[in-house]
Amino acid sequence: MSKSIKPLALAGLALLAACATPPTSVTMTVKNDPLKLSLGTATPGGGFPVYGAALKEAVQQADPTLTIDTRGTRGSAENVPLLEQGKLDLGLVQGEAAYEALAGIGRDKPANIRIVWAMYSSPGMFVVRADSPYRTIQDLKSKPVAWGAKGSGLVLLAGYTLGPLGLERDRDFKSTYLERAGDGPAMVLDGRAAALWGGGIGWPGFTTMANAPGGARFIAPDKAEIAHILARHKFLRPIRVPPGSYKDQSQPIDSVGSWSFVFARADLPEESAYRVARALHKAEAAIAQRLAQARESTAANTAAAADPAVLHPGVARYLREAGIAKP
Helix, strand or coil, X not given: XXXXXXXXXXXXXXXXXXXXXXXXXXXXXXXXXXXXXXXXXXXXXXXXXXXXXXXXXXXXXXXXXXXXXXXCCCCHHHHHHHHHCCCCCEEEEXXXXXXXXXXXXXXXXXXXXXXXXXEEEEEEEEEEECCCCCCCCHHHCCCEEEEECCCCHHHHHHHHHHHHXXXXXXXXXXXXXXXXXXXXXXXXXXXXXXXXXXXXXXXXXXXXXXXXXXXXXXXXXXXXXXXXXXXXXXXXXXXXXXXXXXXXXXXXXXXXXEEEEEEXXXXXCHHHHHHHHHHHHHCHHHHHHHCHHHHHCCHHXXXXXXXXXXXXXXXXXXXXXXXXXXX
């Protein structure tokens, strides 16, 4: 996949993962006093806790004076208000949830939070058992579907994906919203649900399904459906899941989706955000080694995907001094 990217405050940009070699030095002088920051993730079994754990370990290795304290939350829908209230220093937010928060959709006013780092792209799609008869989104109408936690970013993505196709989650499917993201695969495998909705390359629910006895099959919008979706929602982007991303997946899967980001509370000190960015840049290879999905979590992708108006000033300064973003 090769796409030209324009920065947006929509957290919904798809681009190739890129790695930039961390610089040997930068010009800002920062203190290296011990610093502990909280990071809100999500419910067990989804992608956010796994990414958060990989980030925590890699950052600690890159900068032993910087400690990330991961906290389980209800995901994007809870992380945004917790950041605004100053109850979290950092929080993981999925693309559609970030779009709605920054645009003020369903809120009294736009969220005052700042982007710290690009996480990964999240192409939305369904997964079913390989022996099921379902092959298209229309095949799943009136069938039981596990969507994830209500209000989560991936559930929002489902709404934006299905709406242009004339479908609604609660009207056209027998919907189940999960308390724990990790419960979804079991529901499909034992027949309680026909399909599980999710997103991303290396997403835990998809991995569990693909590795289960009998295997799995993925269902994404077809070419015409993708065109309808993108025509309606300009903030979404086409994303391709490369062959081999999941067990026995021999062909690429085209879908639509967005980028998830690490956000910070707006008043996180500039030096603290700078240190987080410096550590994440240094830890790029280590994070990717711990989690394949995090190969996209790079300084280059952060500079390309984040709207400068939403990027934290401390991160912006680091990216400029590291030669990744333009002065």
